[in-house]
Amino acid sequence: MPVIHPRKQTIDVRKFGAEIVITNAYLIYKDEELKQKAIDEGIHKLINFNGPVMTDSGSFQLSIYGDVDINNEEVIEFQELIKTDIGTSLDIPTAPYVTREKAENDLKITLERAKEAVKYKEENNINMLLNSVVQGSTFSDLRSCCAEELSKLNADLYPIGAVVPLMENYRYRDLVDVVTSSISHLPNDVPRHLMGAGHPMVFALAVAMGCDLFDSAAYILYAEDDRFLTIRGTYKLENLQEMPCSCEVCNKYTPDDLKAMEKKERAKLIAEHNLRVSFAELRVIRQAIIDGNLMELVEERCRVHPMLLDACRQLGKYADDLEVYDPRIKKSAFFYTGPESLNRAEVVRHLDKLRNMDKKRDLIILPSSRKPYSKYVSDNLGDFYIYGSEMKLDLKNTDFMVLDVPFCLIPLNIDEVYPLSQNESPKIKDADSLEFIEDFLSEFIEYYEQTLISSKVIEELNIGLYNIHSQSDEIKFIKKDEEKIKSIADYQFGNGVGNALFKGKLKIEKSKKTGKIRHVYSDGELIANMRASDAFFVLAKEGARRLHEKMEFPENRVIVNKDSEPFAREGKSVFSKFVIDCDTNIRANDEVLIVNENDELLAFGKSLLNYAEIMDFNVGQAIKTRKGF
Ligand code: GUN
Numbered sequence: 024m025p026v027i028h029p030r031k032q033t034i035d036v037r038k039f040g041a042e043i044v045i046t047n048a049y050l051i052y053k054d055e056e057l058k059q060k061a062i063d064e065g066i067h068k069l070i071n072f073n074g075p076v077m078t079d080s081g082s083f084q085l086s087i088y089g090d091v092d093i094n095n096e097e098v099i100e101f102q103e104l105i106k107t108d109i110g111t112s113l114d115i116p117t118a119p120y121v122t123r124e125k126a127e128n129d130l131k132i133t134l135e136r137a138k139e140a141v142k143y144k145e146e147n148n149i150n151m152l153l154n155s156v157v158q159g160s161t162f163s164d165l166r167s168c169c170a171e172e173l174s175k176l177n178a179d180l181y182p183i184g185a186v187v188p189l190m191e192n193y194r195y196r197d198l199v200d201v202v203t204s205s206i207s208h209l210p211n212d213v214p215r216h217l218m219g220a221g222h223p224m225v226f227a228l229a230v231a232m233g234c235d236l237f238d239s240a241a242y243i244l245y246a247e248d249d250r251f252l253t254i255r256g257t258y259k260l261e262n263l264q265e266m267p268c269s270c271e272v273c274n275k276y277t278p279d280d281l282k283a284m285e286k287k288e289r290a291k292l293i294a295e296h297n298l299r300v301s302f303a304e305l306r307v308i309r310q311a312i313i314d315g316n317l318m319e320l321v322e323e324r325c326r327v328h329p330m331l332l333d334a335c336r337q338l339g340k341y342a343d344d345l346e347v348y349d350p351r352i353k354k355s356a357f358f359y360t361g362p363e364s365l366n367r368a369e370v371v372r373h374l375d376k377l378r379n380m381d382k383k384r385d386l387i388i389l390p391s392s393r394k395p396y397s398k399y400v401s402d403n404l405g406d407f408y409i410y411g412s413e414m415k416l417d418l419k420n421t422d423f424m425v426l427d428v429p430f431c432l433i434p435l436n437i438d439e440v441y442p443l444s445q446n447e448s449p450k451i452k453d454a455d456s457l458e459f460i461e462d463f464l465s466e467f468i469e470y471y472e473q474t475l476i477s478s479k480v481i482e483e484l485n486i487g488l489y490n491i492h493s494q495s496d497e498i499k500f501i502k503k504d505e506e507k508i509k510s511i512a513d514y515q516f517g518n519g520v521g522n523a524l525f526k527g528k529l530k531i532e533k534s535k536k537t538g539k540i541r542h543v544y545s546d547g548e549l550i551a552n553m554r555a556s557d558a559f560f561v562l563a564k565e566g567a568r569r570l571h572e573k574m575e576f577p578e579n580r581v582i583v584n585k586d587s588e589p590f591a592r593e594g595k596s597v598f599s600k601f602v603i604d605c606d607t608n609i610r611a612n613d614e615v616l617i618v619n620e621n622d623e624l625l626a627f628g629k630s631l632l633n634y635a636e637i638m639d640f641n642v643g644q645a646i647k648t649r650k651g652f
């Protein structure tokens with residue numbers, strides 16, 4: 024949302040892609056002429072914008088001048104009067120790093136005013152949507168507490184306030200703490216707005232944290248100071264030999280042309296560039312979400328400034344929170360961009376799966392640098408060394424794994440499953456990733472009786488944490504399809520599911536062209552199809568029935584109400600508002616079971632959202648049903 028100045032605006036922001044704008048109700052209120060016009064003709068006419076208009080309340084002025092001459096009720100009434108689409112209560116933007124006492128006292132007032140605004144709206148039955156701003160300075164617990172209190176109000180939007188000073192001073196690490204501790208306590212079905220965020224350099228990071236909206240006057244304020252916004256940072260006109268991008272302005276003019284212009288004309292052109300760059304970045308971000316590689320974009324963007332890199336690393340501390348919102352299955356490969364990638368959802372999730380695996384008695388770690396690993400290891404076995412004491416190997420009770428950056432260990436039975444094959448990392452490993460792997464290994468191998476590591480692995484990765492004291496025979500990795508499909512089902516749905524799905528007389532059909540497993544039948548019935556792109560199973564009816572029998576309620580289930588039951592049975596998609604409950608382990612793109620309150624299996628399908636979103640959303644689809652019963 025570009026900020027529109029109610030008096031000075033000269034740029035038509037719609038031309039640059041703005042579908043919604045924000046302006047300041049307090050500035051209008053304070054100016055007799057603007058005020059009268061806004062009351063008579065409405066805010067849309069006043070600022071000449073025929074889309075949704077959000078107004079701020081004067082809180083920002085309050086944070087700068089320490090005082091405003093309007094109270095909360097007046098500013099809400101006024102915004103309603105001028106037909107604002109989205110109004111804001113008079114929150115107190117508490118600066119960062121104040122004392123706890125000040126933050127708490129301010130917060131009390133902010134909360135009271137938010138409540139007063141919602142009450143006013145309900146009592147007067149008005150249509151205007153309401154912002155309830157999250158405050159709490161740089162105290163994470165106060166931010167969380169504020170967000171939780173505001174959530175109870177059912178506001179229409181939740182802005183996160185008082186972050187401008189953090190961004191102005193490059194305190195991006197603290198920004199991550201403030202935003203994450205706020206958002207983790209806000210509902211999933213209400214947009215979150217990062218107030219005053221206008222530099223395209225931070226958009227990707229903010230979106231990754233869960234922000235949906237931005238507003239800023241940066242595009243014009245920077246332009247008036249001859250500064251160009253870019254995703255690489257800010258450029259000052261006086262230092263430019265080359266124009267910074269390929270927008271219309273940068274194509275048409277040289278820095279010298281601009282310098283020769285009258286200031287007003289120049290500022291307008293730079294502002295146009297700034298808007299172009301900002302909207303272009305939003306498009307790049309939206310596409311990255313569609314493609315499933317937003318975190319790759321964040322890691323790339325954050326490399327433009329060390330303080331942003333710091334923030335990106337800080338975001339890694341919230342890896343478990345972020346994992347919940349990350350689809351388990353994506354179309355794009357996982358790209359490793361550096362040690363920050365080690366905290367991504369895909370890695371966190373895989374290591375969790377490894378920790379929870381049914382541990383067998385022995386572990387053999389094999390070398391392979393080519394994917395799919397299982398295809399290449401048997402040709403490449405080196406010598407084995409025993410970790411521990413006597414070597415006694417029972418191949419049936421052995422886990423074969425390869426060592427890998429960044430997924431640490433990859434069981435060979437599941438090495439084709441996303442993203443264990445669908446990932447790229449550089450050949451030369453960085454010290455951070457090796458340390459990460461070593462740490463994980465030393466934790467992980469404790470569960471095993473014996474760990475054998477090929478000498479080639481040790482050589483390749485230069486891992487030296489094992490007490491190696493004897494040498495083994497050569498071992499061939501024997502991959503059995505039956506074992507493989509069971510391991511994949513266990514990995515996808517949970518331990519033991521493989522045996523439950525694939526019992527009886529099995530028939531495994533493979534693609535003639537690729538040799539990959541495609542269909543699995545048991546006693547003549549189709550159980551599941553294996554998707555070629557990610558090697559996950561897509562259940563057939565009998566597979567869903569067996570999964571339902573094996574998994575205990577409410578595992579892997581979405582529970583729908585009575586109204587929705589006949590639709591689900593017919594194979595129609597399930598809408599979020601009909602869902603009563605669901606398994607907290609569900610992520611977007613998972614294969615899930617649809618049941619009623621008595622746990623009768625109604626249908627099965629693919630979830631479009633994670634459990635928290637399914638529970639919070641009241642509109643839209645939750646599950647794309649494959650088949651009903
Ligand atoms: N604009 C930038 N920061 C803030 C804030 O904290 N509150 C309000 N209302 N507006 C802002």
Ligand code: ZN
Pocket residue numbers: 267268269270271272273274296299
């Ligand atoms: Zn440009």
